[in-house]
Amino acid sequence: MEVLLVTTRNIYQSSGEYKLIKRRAEVLNSEFSIKTKVISFQREMRIKKTDFYNSEDFEYLIKVGFRKRSFIKDLLNFRKELRVYLNENKPERVIVSGLHIFFYDILLKYKSENVCKLFMDVHGCDEELSEYGTLLKRSIFKVIVYIIKKETKNIIVKCDGILVVSDALKNYLIGNYNLENDVFFQIPCGNYGLIKNSQERLMHREAWRKKLGIKKDEIVFVYSGGISKWQMIDETLGFLERILKINEKFRVCIFSTNIEYIKDRMIGSEKIILKSLKSDEVPLALTACDVGVILRETNLTNKVAFPTKFADYLEGGLHIILSGVDSQIDILKKYDLGIDLEDLDNLSGEEIYDRLNIVVENRTQNFLNYYATCDMLINNLLDYRENIDMFGKELMKDIK
Numbered sequence: 001m002e003v004l005l006v007t008t009r010n011i012y013q014s015s016g017e018y019k020l021i022k023r024r025a026e027v028l029n030s031e032f033s034i035k036t037k038v039i040s041f042q043r044e045m046r047i048k049k050t051d052f053y054n055s056e057d058f059e060y061l062i063k064v065g066f067r068k069r070s071f072i073k074d075l076l077n078f079r080k081e082l083r084v085y086l087n088e089n090k091p092e093r094v095i096v097s098g099l100h101i102f103f104y105d106i107l108l109k110y111k112s113e114n115v116c117k118l119f120m121d122v123h124g125c126d127e128e129l130s131e132y133g134t135l136l137k138r139s140i141f142k143v144i145v146y147i148i149k150k151e152t153k154n155i156i157v158k159c160d161g162i163l164v165v166s167d168a169l170k171n172y173l174i175g176n177y178n179l180e181n182d183v184f185f186q187i188p189c190g191n192y193g194l195i196k197n198s199q200e201r202l203m204h205r206e207a208w209r210k211k212l213g214i215k216k217d218e219i220v221f222v223y224s225g226g227i228s229k230w231q232m233i234d235e236t237l238g239f240l241e242r243i244l245k246i247n248e249k250f251r252v253c254i255f256s257t258n259i260e261y262i263k264d265r266m267i268g269s270e271k272i273i274l275k276s277l278k279s280d281e282v283p284l285a286l287t288a289c290d291v292g293v294i295l296r297e298t299n300l301t302n303k304v305a306f307p308t309k310f311a312d313y314l315e316g317g318l319h320i321i322l323s324g325v326d327s328q329i330d331i332l333k334k335y336d337l338g339i340d341l342e343d344l345d346n347l348s349g350e351e352i353y354d355r356l357n358i359v360v361e362n363r364t365q366n367f368l369n370y371y372a373t374c375d376m377l378i379n380n381l382l383d384y385r386e387n388i389d390m391f392g393k394e395l396m397k398d399i400k
Contacts, residue, residue: 003028003395004061004091005038006082006107008098009123010046015226016308017123020165020189021097022058027384029057032392037061039085041078041102061085079103086110093395095163096155097121101148104155117160117395119185124165125172126152128301153177161185161394166327169304185391189308190382194283194315198371201287201317208288212273217249219360222289222318224255224282225309227262232295237265239293239341244271246349246356253289255282286316290360295341296324311382317371319359331381335373 009017025036037059044065054060062081066074083106092115096107100120111118126148156162156177163185164170170184195201214220221243227233240252253273254262266272277285286292292313296302302324310328313320320338322329332338339359344352363370379386 001032001034001093001396001399002037002091003034003093003095005036005095005097005121006040006103007038007096007121008041008100008102010042011038011040016189019308020123021121023190023384024187024388025058027388028392028395031385031388032396034392034395035059037091039082040064041066041075043067044074075102079106082106086114090114091116092399093117093119095119095121096159097123099148100155101151104151108155108158111158118158119161119163119391120156120159121163122165122169122173123305124169125300125304149176159183161391163187163391165189165306166304168327169306172300172304185388185394187384187387187391188306188311188382190311190378190384190387194280195287198317198368198375201371202367204284205287205317208285212253212275212285212288214251214273214288218251219247219249219291219356220251220253220289221291221293221321222253222255222286223293224286224312226256227258230297230301232297233261234265236293236295237262239295240272241266242349244269246353253285255285283312283315286312286318289316289318290363291356292316292318292320294320294322294325294328296322298324302326311378314374314378314382317367317374319363331377335377337370337373337377 005021007021009021011018011021028034028036035057039062040060041064044067047063047065062085064074064078064081066078079102082103086106094107094111094116096104096118097120100107107118110116126145156173156179162173162179162183164173165186165188167186170186173179174181195204221240223236223240225231240254243250244252251271251273253275255275255277256262257276259274259276262274275285292309294307294309294313296305296307303326305325306327307325310320310322310325314337320332321341321344322332322338323341329340333340339355344355347355
């Protein structure tokens with residue numbers, strides 16, 4: 001069986017969007033033998049820079065790239081290719097993801113004339129477009145957001161189901177579009193699944209600390225991710241530099257594909273380890289660290305979000321310092337797995353050290369218990385196989 005994904009999301013680079021979509025596809029295939037086929041409308045630059053590898057679970061069908069100077073022409077070409085594919089292949093299951101305003105009318109027309117279930121894949125709120133960038137850019141995008149929200153009402157009520165990443169996002173959609181609770185499939189951004197148990201995690205920790213040159217008594221803070229403004233990269237680097245000044249046993253690891261950008265902004269120090277790793281190396285390297293850092297602005301975008309990095313850090317068995325993402329802060333506090341950055345804001349360096357030292361010591365003195373809590377959360381809240389079960393069954397229902 002196949003499901004068609006029509007998207008404008010970044011499914012070409014190792015982004016949070018890509019990880020969520022790809023991991024979801026892997027589990028749909030392994031559990032239900034469903035293959036995800038993709039038609040995408042994306043920046044031409046991203047397509048040109050990507051080596052495409054089709055697999056048993058994921059296949060790139062149509063890749064239409066756009067450039068600013070030829071956007072209208074490129075969009076019309078995409079719409080034409082989408083129509084042709086739908087009419088010739090007659091897919092019975094379609095997921096729409098991203099800026100559906102560019103093509104939702106084609107999908108609704110196709111659904112009305114064919115046997116087809118249509119699902120909407122929602123990663124965040126529409127307001128995200130207007131919450132970042134310059135004042136001029138935010139002002140322009142406020143108008144665009146108004147139009148998008150108006151058009152979303154036309155498609156979302158005609159969908160057979162909606163995929164969301166968090167309970168907060170589900171409530172946002174219910175409040176904005178007057179939806180029923182039973183149309184949602186909540187599939188948060190889960191983990192890689194590379195680390196099977198606590199003993200394996202300890203083994204990787206020992207191996208990677210040796211590989212990275214980390215001493216036994218050193219406490220390592222880590223940032224793993226990109227350099228986008230919404231990731232608060234400059235604030236994160238500033239926070240990590242401040243951490244290094246608190247205690248001589250503190251070190252910092254940064255895993256990113258944008259090492260040169262980070263080198264230009266951090267003061268050179270033997271306490272800082274910079275690495276550009278393969279995607280399947282990252283969860284293993286994270287085990288060498290002790291505290292993961294995720295900083296986000298306090299806004300609607302992050303209130304309803306569920307960053308993939310949260311699951312990655314849990315898979316690494318890390319304590320987490322987090323800001324801006326309410327749903328994940330609640331989890332950290334409930335299971336004593338992290339600190340809300342706001343709780344550190346007004347503390348002196350010595351007080352921060354005391355607070356961090358307590359939580360890190362509790363973790364290092366009993367790794368297996370701490371890891372067991374991480375695994376429990378992964379298995380109960382973030383396991384793709386568990387969360388995707390209802391959606392997979394819905395895709396299979398009444399299929400020819």
